[in-house]
Amino acid sequence: MNTLPVISDRECINALQKAGFFIKRQHGSHIILRRNDPFSQLVVPEHKELDRGTLRAIIRQAGLSVDEFKALL
Secondary structure (H helix, E strand, C coil), rough: CCCCCCCCHHHHHHHHEEEEEEEEEEECCCEEEEEECCEEEEEECCCCCCCCHHHHHHHHHHCCCCCHHHHHH
């Protein structure tokens, strides 16, 4: 199993933007990102440090592998 880096919400969002996502809106401390082709929408909590389980779920919902996500960082 690949180890996940400890990153902030901003680092995660920047990597996802490189993968074609854009910030759609923010509701409280949750930032909603969207990609049109193929359609995908996910939520990134606004935390200084994302839990590894949360980050793994975000990567899975984005349709990326851990290695692909690390390359985007």
